[in-house]
Amino acid sequence: xxxxxxxxxxxxxxxQGAIKKRFADRAAAVDRLLEADEKLxxxxxxxxGMRTAQKAAAKRMxxxxxDERQAHLEEQKKAKxxxxxxxxxxxxxxxxxxxxxxxxxxxxxxxVPDGDDDTGNVELRTVGEVPTFxxxxxxxxxxAEAQGWLDVQRAGHLAGSRNYYLFGDLALLQxxxxxxxxxxxxxxxxxxxxxxxxVRDIAMRGTAFFPGGEEQTYSCGHDDLYLIGxxxxxxxxxxxxxxxxxxxLPKLYVARSTCFRREAGTYGKDTxxxxxxxxxxxxxxxxxxxxxxxxxxxxxxxxxxxxxxxLQALQIPYRVVNVCSGDLGVGQVQKFDIESWMPSRESxxxxxxxxxxxxxxxxxxxxxxRRAEDRKTAFCHTLNNTALASPRVLIPLLEIHQLPDGRVxxxxxxxxxxxxxxxxxxxxxx
RNA sequence: GGAGAGGUGGCAGAGUGGCUGAAUGCACCACCUUGCUAAGGUGGCGUGCGGGUUUCCGUACCGGGGGUUCGAAUCCCCCCCUCUCCGCCA
Numbered sequence: 001x002x003x004x005x006x007x008x009x010x011x012x013x014x015x016q017g018a019i020k021k022r023f024a025d026r027a028a029a030v031d032r033l034l035e036a037d038e039k040l041x042x043x044x045x046x047x048x049g050m051r052t053a054q055k056a057a058a059k060r061m062x063x064x065x066x067d068e069r070q071a072h073l074e075e076q077k078k079a080k081x082x083x084x085x086x087x088x089x090x091x092x093x094x095x096x097x098x099x100x101x102x103x104x105x106x107x108x109x110x111x112v113p114d115g116d117d118d119t120g121n122v123e124l125r126t127v128g129e130v131p132t133f134x135x136x137x138x139x140x141x142x143x144a145e146a147q148g149w150l151d152v153q154r155a156g157h158l159a160g161s162r163n164y165y166l167f168g169d170l171a172l173l174q175x176x177x178x179x180x181x182x183x184x185x186x187x188x189x190x191x192x193x194x195x196x197x198x199v200r201d202i203a204m205r206g207t208a209f210f211p212g213g214e215e216q217t218y219s220c221g222h223d224d225l226y227l228i229g230x231x232x233x234x235x236x237x238x239x240x241x242x243x244x245x246x247x248x249l250p251k252l253y254v255a256r257s258t259c260f261r262r263e264a265g266t267y268g269k270d271t272x273x274x275x276x277x278x279x280x281x282x283x284x285x286x287x288x289x290x291x292x293x294x295x296x297x298x299x300x301x302x303x304x305x306x307x308x309x310x311l312q313a314l315q316i317p318y319r320v321v322n323v324c325s326g327d328l329g330v331g332q333v334q335k336f337d338i339e340s341w342m343p344s345r346e347s348x349x350x351x352x353x354x355x356x357x358x359x360x361x362x363x364x365x366x367x368x369x370r371r372a373e374d375r376k377t378a379f380c381h382t383l384n385n386t387a388l389a390s391p392r393v394l395i396p397l398l399e400i401h402q403l404p405d406g407r408v409x410x411x412x413x414x415x416x417x418x419x420x421x422x423x424x425x426x427x428x429x430x
Numbered sequence: 431g432g433a434g435a436g437g438u439g440g441c442a443g444a445g446u447g448g449c450u451g452a453a454u455g456c457a458c459c460a461c462c463u464u465g466c467u468a469a470g471g472u473g474g475c476g477u478g479c480g481g482g483u484u485u486c487c488g489u490a491c492c493g494g495g496g497g498u499u500c501g502a503a504u505c506c507c508c509c510c511c512u513c514u515c516c517g518c519c520a
Contacts, residue, residue: 044480048489055489058501062448069500076500094479200510243440243477368477375459377477 001101001208001331001363007033017107020114022326026103033100040093047090050083102211106360108325109334115324118350121337122324127308128317130341135404139344140395141273143402144170147425150274161271162263162278164391169424170398173410174281174390176417177397181283181310181388182254188306190254190285195234197257198225203237206365208331208357215264231255232384235286240365244380246372250289250299254387257282274391275342275349283387288380290369291359296333296381300356303385304336307352310388313413316396317341319348331360338386343399351393354385 007014011030018027057076061069113122144150149170155163166174186192204210204226209217218227228234235255244251259282270276285303289295304320311318323335332355339348359379362368368377401409406428410418418424 041480044489048480051489054500058499059448061500073500080500366478 001360002104002106003359003363004033004037004097004101007101007104008037013107014104018105020108020112020325021105021328021330022116023105023330026105026330029100029103033097033104036093036096036100040090040097043086043090043093047083047086050079050086054079054083102205102364103330105330106333106357108328108332109356111322112328112334113322113324114326116326118324118327120324120326121321124320124322124336126317126319127312128315128341130317131343131400133343137343137399138402138406139273140398143398143406143408144274144394146406146428149425160278162276164274164277166391169418170394172418173397173408173414173424174394176410176414177314177388177390177393178256178281178283179417180313180413182256184310184313185252185254185283185285185306185387188252190252193231193235193238193253193255193286195228195231195238195255195257197228197234197260198223199228199234199237200225202240203233206237206240206367207233207361208329208364209233212330216262218260218262227260228257229261230259230282230384231257231284232286235284236288236361236367236382236384237365239288239380240367242367243377244288244367244369246290246369249369249380250287250295253286253288255284255286257284259389273344274394275345277391280389280391282389285385285387287383288362288367289383290371291362291378291381293358293381296356296358296383299381299383300334300336300354303383304338304354307338307354307385307387311338311340311351314393314397314411316393316400318351323353329355331357333358333360340393340396341400342395344395349392349395351389351396352386355383357382 002014007030011034014030015027018024018030054076057072057079061072061076064072113120115121138146141150141152144166147168147170149167151165151167152163155165182192198220201210201224204213204217209229213229217229219225220227234257235253238253239251259280261278263276263278266276285306287299287303289299308318308320318338318340321337321339323337328335334356336354337350338352338354340351341347342349358381361382362379367380367382369380370376371378397411398408401411403409403423407423407425409423410421415421
C-alpha cells in the first residue's frame with residue numbers, strides 16, 4: 001500500500017493517482033483514510049496517558065494488603081471501563097485506516113501514458129518480422145486438433161468452457177518451452193521455486209489482488225483458500241512478515257506453476273482456441289530488492305529483457321507496450337506488456353506482463369530488510385514478469401512455425417528438450 | 431481422520447497472576463585489554479505506533495484473535511502452525 005506519510009503530505013497526489021488509474025471511486029478512500037487517521041492520532045496520546053496511569057495504579061495495588069486493595073478497587077474498575085471504551089474506538093479507527101489504506105492505489109510513474117484501457121497502451125518497439133505465408137495458414141486450434149494434440153470438446157464437457165486437453169507432442173512442446181524459459185533464468189542466477197497453488201487471504205491481500213480481485217479468483221470456501229492466478233502471489237509473499245538482511249538481496253526467483261483464473265466478465269471474448277483459458281502453466285520471474293527506485297527500474301528492464309530474449313530464441317515476433325494508466329493494477333507503478341504476434345488473430349496478443357511495484361506490495365506483506373548503512377528497517381521493492389505462459393504461447397509457436405504440410409518446426413533451442421527432433425506432427429492431407 | 435505434546439527476542443532456552451519487554455547462553459555491534467590465528471573485560475543489541483526530533487519520552491507486542499482480572503507471557507475460549515504415535519495415501 002501507499003505510505004501513509006506520503007498520503008498525509010500530499011493527499012492530492014494520491015487522489016490524482018487513483019483517478020489517473022481509473023479507480024476514481026477509490027480516490028474517496030484517501031479522504032476517509034485521512035479522517036480516520038486524524039482522529040486516531042488525536043486519540044492515541046489520550047489512551048497512552050490513561051494506560052500509564054492504569055499501569056502505575058495496578059503496580060501500586062500489588063503492594064497493598066487485601067483490605068487496602070479493596071478500598072481502591074472501585075476507582076480502578078471505573079478507570080478500566082473508561083479505558084476500554086476508548087480502546088474500542090481505537091480499534092475501529094485502526095481498522096478504518098487499514099481498510100482504506102488498502103484501497104488507495106499506488107501512484108503511477110509519470111512515464112505512464114494516460115488512457116482508459118488497453119487501447120491506450122503505447123507501443124515502445126516491435127521486434128522480429130511479422131511472417132507471411134505462401135500457403136493457407138492453419139489456426140493453432142485447427143492444426144492441433146488435426147494432429148490429435150488438442151481436445152476442447154471433452155474438456156468443456158467435463159470441466160466447463162475455457163478448458164482443454166493437450167496430448168502427445170503438443171503437451172511435450174509445452175513442457176519443453178516452459179523448461180527452456182526456466183533454464184534460461186536459472187542460468188542467470190534465478191532460484192527455481194515450486195510454490196503452493198492454494199493460498200490464504202493474507203497472501204492475496206498482501207500482493208494486492210484483494211480487495212478487488214475476488215471475482216477473478218477461484219476460492220475453496222471449505223478451507224478459506226484461494227487458487228492462485230499467478231505464482232507472483234506465493235513467491236512475493238514468501239518473505240512477508242520478516243526482515244531480510246540487505247546482504248541477501250536481491251532475491252531472484254523463477255517459479256513454475258499452474259495458474260487459475262475465473263475470467264468472469266469475459267463471456268464471448270476470445271472463445272476460440274487456447275487464448276483465454278481458466279487454467280494455464282506459467283514460468284514467472286519475481287524480484288525482491290532494496291528500496292531504491294533506480295534499482296527497481298533497472299530490475300524492471302532486466303526482467304523485461306529476459307522475456308524478450310526467450311521470445312527471440314523461440315523466433316516469435318513481438319512488440320513491447322508501455323501500459324496506460326487505466327490498464328494498470330492498483331499496486332503497479334508501471335507495467336510493460338509484451339505482445340506476441342499471433343497469425344490467426346492477425347494481431348499481437350499479450351503474452352507477458354512486467355510490473356514494478358516499489359514498496360506497495362512489501363508494505364502490505366510487511367516484507368522488510370535491514371539497511372546496511374544505518375541498520376534501520378525499510379520496506380523492500382518487488383517486481384515480477386512472465387517468463388513464459390502456456391498454452392497462450394503455443395498460439396504463436398504453432399502458427400509461426402507450422403510447415404505447409406501441417407507439421408511444426410521445433411525452434412532450435414527447444415530441440416534438446418524433445419529428443420533432438422526438428423519437427424513434430426505428421427503430414428496432414430489437404 | 432483419531433490421540434498426545436508444544437509455539438517466548440537472530441538462534442537456543444528460563445519464566446504458571448504483580449518486582450518480566452522478558453533471566454541465561456550463543457550470535458552480532460562498539461570500546462578496552464592482550465597478543466599470533468584466538469582469548470578476556472565493559473557496554474550495547476527486537477519491532478510497530480504516537481509525540482519531541484542530536485542523546486528522548488510514552489505505548490503496544492511472548493503464534494493470531496477474543497475473554498477473565500485493579501494487574502496476564504502466565505488463567506479461559508476460538509483459530510493458525512510445528513512435532514510424535516495410529517489410520518489413510520501419490
